[in-house]
Amino acid sequence: MNWRARIERAMPSPTGDWTRDAEVLDELAAHAADRHDELVRAGHADADAVAIVLREVADAARRQAARPAAWQEAAPVDRPRLFASAGQDLRYALRMLRRAPAFAAASIATLALAIGAVTAIFTVVEAVLLRPLPYPNADRLALIWESSPQGANRNVVSSGSYLDWRARNSVFEEIGAFSDSFDSALTSPGEPRRVQAISMTPAALAALAVRPVAGRMLRDEDTIANAARVALLGYRTWRDDFGADATVIGRQLTLSGRTYEVVGVLPEATVIPEPDVDVVLPLGFGPAAANERTAHNYMVVGRLKPGVSIDAANVAMRQLVAAMTAEHPKELTGWSALVAPLHGDVVRTVRPLLTLVFAVVVVVLVIACANLANVQLARASSRRAEMAVRAAIGAGRRRLVSQLLHESLVIVTIGGAIGVGLAWLLMRALVAAAPADIPFLDSVAINGRVLGVAALTTAASALLVGLLPALQISRADLQPLLRAGRSAGDARQARSRLALVTVQVALAAVLLVAAALVVRSMQKLGDVEPGFDPEGLLAIEFNLPSAVYPDLGDHARFYTELIERVRVRPGVAAVAGTTSVPARGGGMTFSFGIEGRTATNPTGREDPQPLQAVTPGYFETMRIPVVEGRTFSNDDRADTEPVVILNAALARRHWPGESPIGKRLSFRPGQTPWLTIVGVVGNTHDNGLDRDAPPTLYVPFTQRAPNWRWMTWLTLVVRAHGDPTALAGEVRAVVRERDRDLPLLNVSTVPELYAANAARRRFAMTLLAGFALLAVTLGAIGIYGVLSVGVAERQREIGVRLALGAGAADVVRAVARPILLCLAAGLAVGLAVAMSLTRFLETLLFQVEPTDPASLSAVIVVLAGVAAVAGWMPVRRALRLDPVRVLRQD
DSSP states (O other): OOHHHHHHHHSSOSSSOHHHHHHHHHHHHHHHHHHHHHHHHTTOOHHHHHHHHHHHHHHHHHHHHHOOSSOOOOOOOOGGGHHHHHHHHHHHHHHHHHHOHHHHHHHHHHHHHHHHHHHHHHHHHIIIIISOOSSTTGGGEEEEEEEOTTSOSSBOEEHHHHHHHHHHOSSEEEEEEEOOOEEEEEOSSSSOEEEEEEEEOHHHHHHHTOOOSEEOOOOGGGGSTTOOOEEEEOHHHHHHHHTTOGGGTTOEEEETTEEEEEEEEOOTTOOSSOTTOOEEEEOOOOGGGGGOOSOEEEEEEEEEOTTOOHHHHHHHHHHHHHHHHHHOHHHHTTOEEEEEEHHHHHTTTTHHHHHHHHHHHHHHHHHHHHHHHHHHHHHHHTTHHHHHHHHHTTOOHHHHHHHHHHHHHHHHHHHHHHHHHHHHHHHHHHHHHSOTTSTTGGGOOOOHHHHHHHHHHHHHHHHHHHHHHHHHHHTSOHHHHHTTSOOHHHHHHHHHHHHHHHHHHHHHHHHHHHHHHHHHHHHHHHHOOOSSOOTTEEEEEEEOOTTTSOSHHHHHHHHHHHHHHHHTSTTEEEEEEESSOTTTOOOOEEOOEETTOOOSSTTSSOOOEEEEEEOTTHHHHHTOOEEEEOOOOTTOOTTSOOEEEEEHHHHHHHSTTSOOTTOEEESSBTTBOOEEEEEEEOOOOTTOTTSOOOOOEEEEGGGOOTTOTTOOEEEEEEEESSOGGGHHHHHHHHHHHHOTTOOOOOEEEHHHHHHHHTHHHHHHHHHHHHHHHHHHHHHHHHHHHHHHHHHHHTHHHHHHHHHTTOOHHHHHHHHHHHHHHHHHHHHHHHHHHHHHHGGGGGGGOSSOOTTOHHHHHHHHHHHHHHHHHHHHHHHHHHHTOOHHHHHHHO
């Protein structure tokens, strides 16, 4: 059956325009063929099906001829035919996409990228922020911190406070303590290598409810003095170094010169205290630990009793600390406690970053959907006659909306399917580029929850893309559409397109403001001088095993000999050592008393300040300027007068307007020697360029106090004549000559350390800048599309204006005025929203206010420039119109 010919005989000219008639007749023929197939499947004979279709076409033609201005709403949907109608709409949608492959490819690519980005970011968010910890009743786990008088509400805990909390609290089933992780040398089995170790009380493992995959957990008897040394293996170490062999239980391993018996293996899902811990050692407290309340060294984890909330636990713990303070006012005055949910506290510092990035990709998705909705509206203008004819032959508004939504659904579904595949690649790229200090990154994976969010995102995108165009085109009146002239429906569609452009501009402005602020922060950060010359510096970390090097003299001899041997190696300009790590700090703070002064603190000493033990030549190697006095020399030995050097910030705090040279201080007046101040040096940003240079004390490494035997580590800073990374092999060779079992723990250039310190800001800047660029590109496409369609729809009007003598400026004003109003409205709304939301950026900003005028001005200039570039071609086309030809065509 030649359906097109039969329909053409029944409806010679559906629209009155022969070019539109051809398209409409093709679509009606396809519709008739689908209807015929449907009738045959329903059981009608072929001849009967043909007769029914022809009768329906004839009836439609009569209705078209007799119908007045507007079509009437179709009858209610016949539910048994619902799926058949949906199938027809889907087949029709696929035919429409085949007829517009460029549009389909661009739309699918845009949505695939946007949905893929949302899915990839959500994959990371789900693993880090939403997935519960792998412990029984993990919502009852909490970290307990001490709050210091100086305002640090997450201070590590003293042994005396921990033991009192464990014995006297009423809100926790169990409380345990653990140390920070520390580098150790694993020398058996195989070659010596660096491992991460940690010390934990058995109570900490009991609070976490950890069960071993082999062997047993730690017991209280493992912590007593003279007990056999035992250790737990982390799952990764067990798998990689021991081949996941269950017979490892009972075997010996040598860790930092000491031999330990392996008694158990932690499960793979153990992520607390740290996910990359290789070895867990038992932590115990002797009788003296109960009276130690000034040395804060431990983290504390607890399991709340059933029914006890975090708020109730905070109240109870603060009351307990108040009672303890009354008993120990000298040590505890001003101190308090903070109870925080374990998972929430672990991800606390990364939550703002990930929330921000996820919000950004959602905004980009909305912009992409608005852009495609605008394109659909523009395409709808060229399909007015088709929709009118379909309405004339009986299609109701519901059916027209369904048809257009199916077209959008096909595009979005294909884009979503490709987007999920793309999400896997984007996820891997994100994990590789993300800062290393984001927890749980190793557990990031696409799972059922992620796929569910991807499906919801796809469905929401289909509605955003298709609903507005479908409603707009199905709302139009029949007769104006059949006349193919400009109608109220055209005006509505034009307003809708302009509204969507306004939304795109506003959202793009929000992203641009965020990106501009972070970029400005990175620029400010790059302008900060660290206080020394980092170029050409290599930092190498060591930690001597106390079993092999038990006393201070052993430490000093090893490091002195190491420095002397490295100094004479080719390419080495200078070398020295410090107990701190550039850009990461040392983590040690010490209180001290000043001779002749009485501190206002209850302890009788000044507030604790960072301390570094350094070797002679340290300030010269780092090129830290000397403000006054001298630096350390080889004459500052253990048997000479104890000396100390201050940086300018500490000197200014305690001796404003005077020289501290010759003054004396002591870490425990009356118990430890007085140290004479012999020099003042410049301030250095030891904890990162985004933090103020801390007031710092420096003591000679050779003059450490006798009870500082635990200070076995040192960072060698080597200044090279050329490439500093080439010296790593030289240092490694020297170490192997001296002690073949001692591994180099971390080897980095100092600029790399500072770069790692700023990794979160750089990560956020890269993502924000990339997504902001994508948003601006989509906005430019939207502006270009709206102007192009507007010029096409208003050709007659522009032709009349030109024929009546309108100048170029008049035409430009008429064409560009709506877009300029959209741009102004979008900028106003976008900047207002951005300024109200930029408080979420505070953790990423540095020396830049959220209302930074330079950033806001740059956003206005960029968007105005993009709008001008995007609008130039359509406006130029309008100016080139030939009024005679336009009027003749009309």
